[in-house]
Amino acid sequence: MAEYFNGVKPSDGFYVKSNYNYTHVHQDILISLYTPLIGTDAIGVYLYLSQFNFHNETEAYNHYTIMNDLKINLSSFRDSLDLLEGIGLLKTYFKTNQEEQTFIYMLEQPATTEQFFNDPLLSVFLYQQIGKSRYLSLKNRYKDSSISTSAYHEVTKSFTDVFKVPKLSEIEQQDDIQIKPDVKNKGLDLSDVRFDFEMLELLLNNHLISKEILNKQTKEVIIQIATLYGITPVEMKSIILKSITENQTISLQDLRKHARSIYQIEHEGELPTLDLKKESVKAKQNDAKQEVDSLLSWFELLDTTSPIEMLASFTKSEPTISQKRVVEDVVTREKLPYGVMNILLQYVMFKNNMQLPKAYIEEIASNWKKLKLTSAEEAYHYIKNLDKQTAEKKKERNNKANNTFKLKSIEKTPEWLLKQKSAETPKEEQKNNESDAAFEKRKQELQKEMEAFWKEGDH
Known part of the structure; x- marks a missing residue:
């Protein structure tokens, strides 16, 4: 849907919805915990959009309103939406027809403080962003310092201990009224992340x-x-x-x-940082550049896809148990990166009629580990260079073989042999001609055998 968002126009309408009831606690979490991660501009857009949800508007506003109120262009607004969507605070829905296009901005509930500090990604990124001292200060700020009830016995009365239970027939059903549910934050959306x-x-x-x-x-x-x-x-x-x-x-x-x-x-004591992906605008300028980007995307895919998943996709069938064992053993022993291992497996299958000989794989894997190949791109270019060198050597060997036979065929006949031939009888001359024909036939057979030999040597 990204192509529609890039084409949003000021006249496009929008609605704002929310899946929770906003309170000052949420505002405090947004400002103190989320702002260091995505900045004041994005949090400001979130708080600004929340006003439209409070009033339950039935008519759509247009994006001129946002541009005028926030004094920003739609490109900056879109950048803020990207940050809010990525951090899990907003979802965007889109609808279009021949006359207009409309958006719904769904505000998601921020993580609770417990969820935030127990989330491996959010907590680590916050720590790396604000430092140890500030991080501990915020964590202590939300620490539960209330009196523990563990040493006490609960004596609370239940509902039925206090109240009479009414009969169902006495209760008037109001099914046509829907109360907005208050849900917990679902955390960062990692549904597109694949792990083997x-x-x-x-x-x-x-x-x-x-x-x-x-x-x-x-x-x-x-x-x-x-x-x-x-x-x-x-x-x-x-x-x-x-x-x-x-x-x-x-x-x-x-x-x-x-x-x-x-x-x-x-990483010398460092922790991961929250970095933005930067898209290449020039990637769509010409077909040649698109081919390069396509190849780079293929390398990136191989670097992040497990060998077993790659085999299933590449062969369009589930790998056998023995194939999985081979892959597992090689990956465990040689510790080759995914990209390198994937290129290796594809190369072996091409060379062996889609088969995966274990000994052959282990031999190549051992060699590539010594070469310290680290990515699919490195392994790919290594194979391309290797094939090029092999082709050049093959051509050189064939040229040498052809030159050897040519030299033999144009070798000058000695004068003494010419004199001997002139003295031979016609019968003997016929016999020698038959001998020459047999020699020529044998020469051609030998040449074919040598060519076949070199071809076999290339495999």
């Missing part, structure tokens, strides 16, 4: 750990952590093994802690 849980389950199975340990909540946290720190199933397996409790469950707190420690070790 199938490979993770295979890796854990090697350590006699059942896949049942990966319940729904654990999988959600794994996706969050994997997105935040760029963790592969192989690395996630090691983190999970460190996070298993005595009760054979996964401690989500330890899972986050170990993942954070590994990332900081590899």
